[in-house]
Amino acid sequence: MAALTELTLAGARDLLAKGEVSAKDLAEAHVAAVAALRPLNAFITETPERAIAMAEASDARRAKGEAGVMEGIPVAIKDLFCTAGVLTTAGSHILDGFHPPYESTVSANLWRAGAVMLGKTNMDEFAMGSSNMTSYYGSVENPWRRAGDNRPLVPGGSSGGSAATVAARAALGATGTDTGGSIRQPGAFCGIVGMKPTYGRCSRWGVVAFASSLDQAGPMTRTVRDSAIMLRAMAGHDPKDSTSVDRPVPDYEAALTGDIRGLKVGVPKEYRLDGMPHEIETLWQQGIDWLKAAGAEIHDISLPHTRYALPTYYIVAPAEASSNLARYDGARFGLRVPGETLDEMYEATRGEGFGAEVKRRVLIGTYVLSAGYYDAYYNKARRVRTLILNDFKSAYEGVDVILTPTAPSAAFAVGEKMDDPIAMYLNDVFTVPASLAGLPAISVPAGLSVEGLPLGLHLIGRAFDEETMFKAADVLESAAGFDAEPAFVAGR
Amino acid sequence: MAVDKDTVAKIARLARIRVGEEQQAALAGELSNILGWIEQLNELDTEGVEPMTSVVAIKPPLRDDVVEDGDCRDEVLANAPEAAHGFFAVPKVVE
Numbered sequence: 408m409a410a411l412t413e414l415t416l417a418g419a420r421d422l423l424a425k426g427e428v429s430a431k432d433l434a435e436a437h438v439a440a441v442a443a444l445r446p447l448n449a450f451i452t453e454t455p456e457r458a459i460a461m462a463e464a465s466d467a468r469r470a471k472g473e474a475g476v477m478e479g480i481p482v483a484i485k486d487l488f489c490t491a492g493v494l495t496t497a498g499s500h501i502l503d504g505f506h507p508p509y510e511s512t513v514s515a516n517l518w519r520a521g522a523v524m525l526g527k528t529n530m531d532e533f534a535m536g537s538s539n540m541t542s543y544y545g546s547v548e549n550p551w552r553r554a555g556d557n558r559p560l561v562p563g564g565s566s567g568g569s570a571a572t573v574a575a576r577a578a579l580g581a582t583g584t585d586t587g588g589s590i591r592q593p594g595a596f597c598g599i600v601g602m603k604p605t606y607g608r609c610s611r612w613g614v615v616a617f618a619s620s621l622d623q624a625g626p627m628t629r630t631v632r633d634s635a636i637m638l639r640a641m642a643g644h645d646p647k648d649s650t651s652v653d654r655p656v657p658d659y660e661a662a663l664t665g666d667i668r669g670l671k672v673g674v675p676k677e678y679r680l681d682g683m684p685h686e687i688e689t690l691w692q693q694g695i696d697w698l699k700a701a702g703a704e705i706h707d708i709s710l711p712h713t714r715y716a717l718p719t720y721y722i723v724a725p726a727e728a729s730s731n732l733a734r735y736d737g738a739r740f741g742l743r744v745p746g747e748t749l750d751e752m753y754e755a756t757r758g759e760g761f762g763a764e765v766k767r768r769v770l771i772g773t774y775v776l777s778a779g780y781y782d783a784y785y786n787k788a789r790r791v792r793t794l795i796l797n798d799f800k801s802a803y804e805g806v807d808v809i810l811t812p813t814a815p816s817a818a819f820a821v822g823e824k825m826d827d828p829i830a831m832y833l834n835d836v837f838t839v840p841a842s843l844a845g846l847p848a849i850s851v852p853a854g855l856s857v858e859g860l861p862l863g864l865h866l867i868g869r870a871f872d873e874e875t876m877f878k879a880a881d882v883l884e885s886a887a888g889f890d891a892e893p894a895f896v897a898g899r
Numbered sequence: 900m901a902v903d904k905d906t907v908a909k910i911a912r913l914a915r916i917r918v919g920e921e922q923q924a925a926l927a928g929e930l931s932n933i934l935g936w937i938e939q940l941n942e943l944d945t946e947g948v949e950p951m952t953s954v955v956a957i958k959p960p961l962r963d964d965v966v967e968d969g970d971c972r973d974e975v976l977a978n979a980p981e982a983a984h985g986f987f988a989v990p991k992v993v994e
Contacts, residue, residue, distance in 0.1 A: 504978070505978055506977070506978060507978075508971060508974040508975060508977070508978075605955070606954050606955050607955045607957065620951075620953070620954060646960070646962065649959055649960055650953070650955065650957070652955060652957060653960075712943070714939075715939070715940055715943060718936060718937040718938075718939055718940050719940065721933065721936075721937055722937055722940075729914060733915075736915075737980060738979075738980070738987050738989050739975075739978065739979055739987055740978035740979065740980075741978070741980070742980070743980035743981065745990075746990060747990065748990055748991075748992075749989055749990050749992050750915065751990075752989065752990055753915040754912075754915050754916060754917040755917055757914070757915055757916045757917070758916050758917030758918065758919075759917075761916065766916055766918070766926075767926070767929060767930070767933075769914050769916060770907070770910050770911060770914055770916070770918075770926065770930060771930060771933060771934070773910045773913050773914040774902070774906075774910050774930070774934070777910065777913060784937070786950050787940050787941075787945060788940065789950030789951045789952075790945035790948040790949070790950050790951075791940055791943060791945060791948075792950075792951040792954075793948050793949055793950065793951045794943070794945070794948060796951065796954065828929060828932075828933060829932065829933065829936055843954070844954065845954030845955055870955065
């Protein structure tokens with residue numbers, strides 16, 4: 408049998424069901440892979456003992472005939488999800504030593520479905536970043552290398568640790584969170600499938616908040632089928648999150664019929680950026696051709712406010728972050744830097760506890776919410792956000808799904824783009840509009856750049872129609888036949 | 900909108916983040932650039948457009964006003980940098 412870490416999530420599930428492997432076998436193989444992965448710095452906390460104990464409990468449940476949909480599947484959890492009794496840092500110094508007394512709903516759903524926890528993955532501080540270089544715990548390395556060039560590359564961000572882990576075969580899946588592209592862009596950079604559900608599909612309870620009107624948890628896996636299986640386990644209504652939507656969770660895997668004949672695919676002209684690398688343009692056209700060959704109808708569409716999505720995002724997200732991050736006060740958990748007065752303690756704790764990018768965004772957010780600027784910036788952005796949502800609503804009157812590239816480039820080298828925040832923000836130019844509109848979207852690895860790095864194609868679905876999006880993604884994945892492997896594979 | 904050092908100091912104070920004098924000029928430049936870039940939104944006429952409050956149209960749910968969890972003071976305090984007598988301890992706030 409091939410190494411257990413080379414299996415897909417669906418493949419492992421089927422072998423477990425047939426009794427050909429045990430959850431403990433799988434856990435042991437992945438615990439070893441996580442240890443072998445250390446040169447990439449993808450984990451902040453490894454939980455090998457917990458993994459083995461959970462796997463043994465899983466095997467016992469299966470023996471009693473009580474297997475869940477993720478029974479015995481080892482996964483990694485982004486360190487933004489609170490895990491009871493396990494260090495949770497959000498990649499920040501300010502959460503030093505924080506051991507939540509509670510479990511996030513999404514991770515609890517995974518454990519209820521039988522999944523096994525390998526540990527907590529590294530990430531950009533408070534999920535603010537597109538490179539993983541803002542983590543207090545050091546940057547993560549992408550397991551991929553440019554052909555003939557050994558310089559370390561970024562895995563993307565903010566869910567870069569999760570993406571690197573799954574790409575390097577150290578977990579069968581991992582959770583990510585996506586506020587403006589933080590699942591999809593690292594998915595594309597690491598050559599895996601990254602999926603952001605409709606806003607409201609997954610509970611945000613127990614997920615360290617960045618921008619509450621945008622944050623969504625989603626699965627990061629090596630195949631579309633694995634993504635569909637894992638989302639089903641993560642999603643569901645939660646009374647503890649007032650924005651969680653009370654709708655039944657479909658069996659997404661059942662939507663993967665391979666038949667997209669007559670599916671209407673929109674191609675938005677505003678996503679053709681000036682100066683976009685030729686290979687991105689070529690891959691996009693290839694994606695269009697693949698879907699057409701499978702029987703889809705291609706429609707040119709217009710999303711006229713696309714170019715305003717990024718500046719809108721960089722008002723809304725920092726504004727919400729400045730409010731959400733007010734809770735880090737040095738009084739109740741995490742880091743405290745002493746001060747003579749309460750205010751001095753707050754200022755010293757937050758001055759030392761937050762990194763440069765987090766400070767920048769909290770300051771921007773404070774500014775746009777402050778008296779005299781609230782209308783000019785924050786309310787303006789909320790109005791433009793309505794226009795962006797309306798663009799999508801009009802488009803979906805004529806199409807079922809929208810196809811774009813995921814990111815404007817392949818992974819870049821560690822240290823690049825660090826001196827210009829706006830250049831870094833442009834990484835999310837194709838992913839942010841769907842975030843602002845709350846729509847489900849998925850990045851599928853679809854080809855290699857001239858430098859031999861993975862590139863992703865991006866499908867945006869209708870609200871709560873993840874099934875159609877998954878169906879199209881599955882067809883895209885089959886057509887692309889992406890089977891390239893990263894330079895670093897754990898345990899090889 | 901160009902942000903100067905004094906504005907940086909003022910918003911840093913509002914945000915309760917200590918920003919050293921030596922970092923203020925650099926931050927003023929960075930924030931000015933970001934705000935300048937954001938201001939392209941002013942090209943758009945948004946007269947009469949409703950500001951978005953929720954991306955998914957749902958009615959805010961209500962529940963009965965009853966305690967559903969609790970009785971976990973010591974677990975909560977276990978994360979406190981400093982606790983005393985069953986409370987969070989902070990520097991003196993009243994003279």
